[in-house]
Amino acid sequence: MTTEASHPLYVPLAPLTAPRAPGSHRRRRGPAPVAGPVDVPARSVDAPARPTDIPARPAPSADPLVRPGARSAGPPPAAPPAAPPAVPVLRLAPERLRAGIVAGAGGVGLLWGLQARPSARLDVLFASGAHLTGLLAGYGVLVLLLLMARVPAVEHGVGADRLARWHALGGRYVLGLIAAHAVLALCGHAAHTHADLVTAAGDLLSYGAIAAAAAGTALLVAVGITSARSVRRRLRHETWRAVHLGALLAAALGFVHQLAGPDVAGGLLTRWLWSMAHATVAVLLLWYRLVVPARAALRHDLRVAEVRDEGPGVVSVLIRGRGVDRLCAEPGQFFRWRFLRRGLWATALPFSLSAPVRDDTLRITVKALGDHTRRVRRLRPGTRVLASGPFGALTAHRRTRRKVLLLAGGVGITPLRALFETLPGGPGDVTLLYRASDASAVVLREELEAIARERRAALHFLLGPSDGSFDPLAPRALRNLVPDLAAHDVYLCGPPAMARAATASLIRAGVPASRIHSEDFDRA
Numbered sequence: 007m008t009t010e011a012s013h014p015l016y017v018p019l020a021p022l023t024a025p026r027a028p029g030s031h032r033r034r035r036g037p038a039p040v041a042g043p044v045d046v047p048a049r050s051v052d053a054p055a056r057p058t059d060i061p062a063r064p065a066p067s068a069d070p071l072v073r074p075g076a077r078s079a080g081p082p083p084a085a086p087p088a089a090p091p092a093v094p095v096l097r098l099a100p101e102r103l104r105a106g107i108v109a110g111a112g113g114v115g116l117l118w119g120l121q122a123r124p125s126a127r128l129d130v131l132f133a134s135g136a137h138l139t140g141l142l143a144g145y146g147v148l149v150l151l152l153l154m155a156r157v158p159a160v161e162h163g164v165g166a167d168r169l170a171r172w173h174a175l176g177g178r179y180v181l182g183l184i185a186a187h188a189v190l191a192l193c194g195h196a197a198h199t200h201a202d203l204v205t206a207a208g209d210l211l212s213y214g215a216i217a218a219a220a221a222g223t224a225l226l227v228a229v230g231i232t233s234a235r236s237v238r239r240r241l242r243h244e245t246w247r248a249v250h251l252g253a254l255l256a257a258a259l260g261f262v263h264q265l266a267g268p269d270v271a272g273g274l275l276t277r278w279l280w281s282m283a284h285a286t287v288a289v290l291l292l293w294y295r296l297v298v299p300a301r302a303a304l305r306h307d308l309r310v311a312e313v314r315d316e317g318p319g320v321v322s323v324l325i326r327g328r329g330v331d332r333l334c335a336e337p338g339q340f341f342r343w344r345f346l347r348r349g350l351w352a353t354a355l356p357f358s359l360s361a362p363v364r365d366d367t368l369r370i371t372v373k374a375l376g377d378h379t380r381r382v383r384r385l386r387p388g389t390r391v392l393a394s395g396p397f398g399a400l401t402a403h404r405r406t407r408r409k410v411l412l413l414a415g416g417v418g419i420t421p422l423r424a425l426f427e428t429l430p431g432g433p434g435d436v437t438l439l440y441r442a443s444d445a446s447a448v449v450l451r452e453e454l455e456a457i458a459r460e461r462r463a464a465l466h467f468l469l470g471p472s473d474g475s476f477d478p479l480a481p482r483a484l485r486n487l488v489p490d491l492a493a494h495d496v497y498l499c500g501p502p503a504m505a506r507a508a509t510a511s512l513i514r515a516g517v518p519a520s521r522i523h524s525e526d527f528d529r530a
Contacts, residue, residue, distance in 0.1 A: 132197055150177060346390040482515075
């Protein structure tokens with residue numbers, strides 16, 4: 007069933023024409039034509055669609071990357087699409103990762119406790135606090151690097167956006183621990199030497215290991231400042247990335263400082279364990295951020311095959327290579343793409359797959375929202391592509407219920423379009439709600455309607471301005487569109503403001519937060 011929002015302020019999409027005779031099909035470019043304003047009864051969206059409500063359409067071709075209409079029409083199959091083959095992917099659940107991080111912090115606290123010597127002296131109390139905060143700060147830096155190492159088991163199980171949120175929150179804790187460590191160490195040294203704070207600071211900085219730690223701290227502070235949302239908006243992505251690389255040098259300088267401290271250097275076993283932890287994280291970073299992408303580039307030889315117009319400011323890029331199936335990319339996931347052409351090669355852009363992988367072909371659909379995305383539409387066939395991934399946890403493995411609601415906003419339809427085609431289910435099990443400002447903003451409309459017809463799935467276009475008097479994503483409106491909403495899993499992808507509002511509405515409508523699955527690609 008395909009419907010549009012039933013509100014007089016909304017402009018219904020014009021019905022597509024019936025398929026032409028074989029041999030006369032022509033690939034349509036640009037957005038679908040828009041009908042003039044039509045008053046629609048307030049509740050017509052809830053009525054079941056009549057056969058005349060959905061124009062006759064060609065069945066989708068076997069290749070989802072070929073536009074509907076490229077082949078002659080045929081009757082839709084009676085059976086729903088078969089489930090995609092299982093992908094043997096190891097996933098680390100968020101709860102397990104969180105528990106592991108907390109357990110590691112507990113181990114660091116135990117290490118400190120075993121070496122602490124109870125005393126009522128002021129300098130000893132300051133020193134003990136400095137040792138504890140220093141160890142926890144060093145451990146925290148390792149955790150931050152691990153979260154961003156792009157380890158597949160972590161990325162696929164936790165999700166890139168959640169990892170980014172944990173990384174940002176952890177960074178604040180680490181900077182706080184480093185500041186506490188510095189203040190406690192300074193006060194402890196001043197109390198021990200009976201000197202003022204300025205003299206004590208100069209004395210401490212005369213030690214090479216402490217000077218290295220001070221330099222590392224300055225680098226981490228720079229990283230923290232540039233990560234603030236108000237600052238990051240004003241920086242080019244390349245500048246922000248270059249500053250963040252300083253965190254690696256800061257970790258190395260901190261490691262030098264830690265090896266010289268009594269808590270780590272005091273015992274052979276402690277020194278070995280601390281060194282192995284740093285070496286493990288360093289190997290993971292090098293392997294998954296450098297070696298694996300380089301090996302994939304040589305193995306798959308990805309190149310741009312075609313750039314297709316999908317509407318105003320929106321293009322689909324088809325990318326072909328060798329043995330692409332070995333990437334094990336799942337519908338709903340994304341890659342970080344580096345197009346080797348001027349203006350794009352220096353930046354890895356996160357774009358979701360907008361169709362399942364088939365015939366060694368990957369497809370992304372991109373809307374021009376900035377300098378880099380505008381350059382994507384000017385790509386030429388044959389352009390070399392480096393792809394890192396797949397990443398993300400917005401996949402079928404999150405599903406816990408038979409019925410699924412896919413809720414998309416704007417170009418956030420891209421990962422949900424792939425899921426709309428591949429999620430297992432019978433007629434009525436899968437519903438797609440697509441929120442857009444107007445008909446011209448609807449992306450991949452022909453493919454969505456073809457999939458809905460083939461799967462006998464519900465498809466609703468919710469059109470209208472975001473500041474309109476009628477909110478189609480309000481709890482009552484959602485329950486009208488999906489009467490048994492609380493029994494669904496919900497996959498959500500769209501602009502951050504829309505995603506936050508939709509999440510709040512879904513919870514008020516009775517959907518548990520644990521069954522609302524989303525990823526914020528601004529954080530990915």
